[in-house]
Amino acid sequence: ARIADLDVPVGQGGEVQQTAGGDVPVLTTQQGIPVSDDQNSLKVGPRGPTLLEDFHFREKMFHFDHERIPERVVHARGFGAHGYFEMTESLADLSHADVFQRVGEKTPAFVRFSTVAGNKGSPDLARDVRGFAVKLYTQEGNWDIVGNNIPVFFIQDAIKFPDLIHAAKQEPDRGFPQAQTAHDNFWDFISLTPESMHMIMWIMSDRTIPRSLRFIEGFGVHTFRLVNAEGKSSFVKFHWKPKLGLQSVAWNEAVKLNGADPDFHRRDLWASIQAGDFPEWEFGVQVFDEEFAKSFDFDVLDATKLIPEELVPVRVVGRLVLDRVVDNFFAETEQVAFCTSNVVPGIDFTNDPLLQGRNFSYLDTQLKRLGGPNFTHIPINAPKVPVRNFQQDGHMAMHNPKGRVNYEPNGWGGAAGGPRQTPRGYRSFPAEEAGPKLRIRAESFADHYSQARQFFVSQTPVEQTHIGDALVFELSKVETPAIRARIVAHLRNIDETLAQTVAKGLGLKDVPEPATAARPTRQDLPQ
Numbered sequence: 001a002r003i004a005d006l007d008v009p010v011g012q013g014g015e016v017q018q019t020a021g022g023d024v025p026v027l028t029t030q031q032g033i034p035v036s037d038d039q040n041s042l043k044v045g046p047r048g049p050t051l052l053e054d055f056h057f058r059e060k061m062f063h064f065d066h067e068r069i070p071e072r073v074v075h076a077r078g079f080g081a082h083g084y085f086e087m088t089e090s091l092a093d094l095s096h097a098d099v100f101q102r103v104g105e106k107t108p109a110f111v112r113f114s115t116v117a118g119n120k121g122s123p124d125l126a127r128d129v130r131g132f133a134v135k136l137y138t139q140e141g142n143w144d145i146v147g148n149n150i151p152v153f154f155i156q157d158a159i160k161f162p163d164l165i166h167a168a169k170q171e172p173d174r175g176f177p178q179a180q181t182a183h184d185n186f187w188d189f190i191s192l193t194p195e196s197m198h199m200i201m202w203i204m205s206d207r208t209i210p211r212s213l214r215f216i217e218g219f220g221v222h223t224f225r226l227v228n229a230e231g232k233s234s235f236v237k238f239h240w241k242p243k244l245g246l247q248s249v250a251w252n253e254a255v256k257l258n259g260a261d262p263d264f265h266r267r268d269l270w271a272s273i274q275a276g277d278f279p280e281w282e283f284g285v286q287v288f289d290e291e292f293a294k295s296f297d298f299d300v301l302d303a304t305k306l307i308p309e310e311l312v313p314v315r316v317v318g319r320l321v322l323d324r325v326v327d328n329f330f331a332e333t334e335q336v337a338f339c340t341s342n343v344v345p346g347i348d349f350t351n352d353p354l355l356q357g358r359n360f361s362y363l364d365t366q367l368k369r370l371g372g373p374n375f376t377h378i379p380i381n382a383p384k385v386p387v388r389n390f391q392q393d394g395h396m397a398m399h400n401p402k403g404r405v406n407y408e409p410n411g412w413g414g415a416a417g418g419p420r421q422t423p424r425g426y427r428s429f430p431a432e433e434a435g436p437k438l439r440i441r442a443e444s445f446a447d448h449y450s451q452a453r454q455f456f457v458s459q460t461p462v463e464q465t466h467i468g469d470a471l472v473f474e475l476s477k478v479e480t481p482a483i484r485a486r487i488v489a490h491l492r493n494i495d496e497t498l499a500q501t502v503a504k505g506l507g508l509k510d511v512p513e514p515a516t517a518a519r520p521t522r523q524d525l526p527q
C-alpha cells in the first residue's frame with residue numbers, strides 16, 4: 001500500500017515507510033548505527049512483548065525523557081536573536097576595552113528578551129519588566145550587559161532578591177497567578193519595601209506593556225566603571241535606545257492579545273527579522289566621575305535610582321542590530337547563559353550591593369540549569385576567540401587541555417608548557433576599600449520617594465491616568481485591605497493626587513496617613 005499524495009509505501013499497520021536514498025540522509029542512533037525501522041519497536045512476534053534488547057527504542061525514549069531542563073528561576077520566558085554591535089564613535093579615551101576602539105567594526109551579538117515573573121509558557125503581554133540581555137562576542141572575550149527595559153530596580157541589596165522573586169512569582173499554596181503582579185504576596189512585600197516605590201511607578205506605567213520588543217529601551221541599570229589605558233576610571237551607565245522609539249499597548253489591548261496570541265512579541269520579532277526589517281538600538285553611555293557622583297543627592301551605587309539625563313546626557317556611541325533568527329530555539333535561546341560578571345578588560349564593577357550579588361547568582365544558577373561547569377562549551381556561550389586554560393573534566397567536558405600539561409607554573413618550555421598569563425590580561429581597578437564589616441544600608445540609600453515623584457510628574461496626563469488605573473486595577477485584586485492601605489500610604493509621599501485617586505478607586509473609607517519613616521517598620525504602616 002502507498003499514501004497516494006506523498007507516494008510513500010506504508011507498512012502492515014499503515015505506518016509510513018520513508019527511506020533514505022539519493023540526497024536523503026540515513027537516520028542513525030546517537031552511536032551512529034543506521035536505523036532500519038523507526039516506526040515499530042522490536043517485539044516477540046507481531047503481538048508479543050516489546051524486547052528490552054531494543055537499544056534503538058530505549059535510546060530514543062531515554063533521550064526524549066530528558067529533553068526538559070529547568071527553566072530559568074526568573075526570566076523563564078524569553079526570545080533571542082543574533083546580530084551585531086558597532087561603534088559609531090570611539091570610546092578609547094574612556095576605556096581600553098577592545099570592543100570600543102574601532103569605529104565601524106562589527107562585533108557579533110546575541111540578545112535575549114524576556115519577561116521576569118511568568119513561567120516559560122506564560123503570555124507575552126504580561127504587565128512585567130522586560131529583560132534585555134546582550135552578549136557581545138568581543139575579541140577579548142565575552143561581555144554581557146544583562147539589562148532590563150527599566151532603568152531602576154525594586155531592591156537595593158541582593159540579599160532581598162529571593163524574597164522579591166518568591167513574592168512576585170505564583171503563590172506557593174495555590175500556584176497562581178503565574179504572570180501578573182495582581183496578588184497579595186507581591187503587594188504585601190512591596191508595601192513593606194519602600195525602596196521599591198520608584199520601580200513601582202515604572203511598573204505601573206505603560207513601559208511594562210510594550211507594543212513589541214522592537215519598541216523597548218534597555219538599561220544596564222547599575223553604575224559600572226570604564227577604565228582607560230592610563231588606568232583612569234570613570235563611572236558609566238549603559239543605555240540601549242530603540243530606533244523605532246517607544247510604543248506600548250493599552251491594558252485592555254494587552255489582555256486581548258494575551259488571549260488571542262500569547263506569542264505576540266516573539267512572533268513580531270521573528271517576523272520582522274525574517275522580513276528584513278531589522279530592529280536596531282543606539283548604544284549610549286552616561287559617563288561621570290567620582291567627584292560629580294558626590295554632587296547628587298542620591299547614591300550612584302543605589303540601583304533604585306537613575307542618573308537624570310538632564311544632568312548627564314546620554315552620549316550615543318554605537319548601535320546594535322538584530323538581523324538573524326536562531327537556527328534552534330533550545331540550543332541558542334534556552335541554553336544561552338548571561339552573567340553580569342562577564343566583563344572584558346577596560347570594563348569593571350562598582351560596589352553596588354545588587355550588582356555584587358548578581359555577580360555570584362548567575363554562574364551559580366547556570367551550573368544547575370545547564371548541568372555542570374562546561375556550559376561555556378555550548379556554541380551559543382562559547383567566546384569567538386581561542387579559550388586556553390587548564391580547566392578540565394566535569395560533565396560533558398569537550399575541550400580538555402591537550403597533551404601532558406594541565407597545571408602551571410610548569411617547567412615544560414614553549415608550546416609544551418601550555419598557555420601563560422599576560423600583562424595585557426584583565427586587571428581589576430585598584431579601588432581603595434576600607435571600613436568595618438557590617439550588615440548595614442548606607443544613609444545615602446534612604447530617600448525612596450523623590451525619584452518616584454519625579455518619574456510620575458514627568459509623565460503626560462494620559463500616562464499618569466494609566467498609572468493610576470493600573471494601581472487601582474492591580475490593588476483591587478488584592479484581598480487584604482491592610483496591604484492596599486499600606487500602598488496608598490506610600491503613594492501619599494509620591495503624589496497626593498495619585499494617592500487620592502487610587503484610594504477613591506479602591507473605595508477606601510479612610511485615606512491612611514502618609515508612610516512616616518524613610519524605611520518604616522511594620523508597626524509604622526497601616527495594619
Ligand code: HEM
Nearest residue numbers: 072075112131132133146147148153158161221357361365
Ligand atoms: C536572569 C538573578 C537582578 C536582569 C536571572 C537569573 C538569575 C538572576 C538567577 C536566571 C539566569 C539563568 O538561569 O541563566 C538576579 C539577582 C538579582 C537580579 C540575584 C539581584 C540581586 C537583575 C537586574 C536585572 C536583571 C537588576 C536588570 C538590570 C536579568 C535578565 C535575565 C536575568 C535580563 C535573563 C537573562 C536571559 O535572558 O537569559 N537573574 N537578577 N536581573 N536577570 Fe537577573
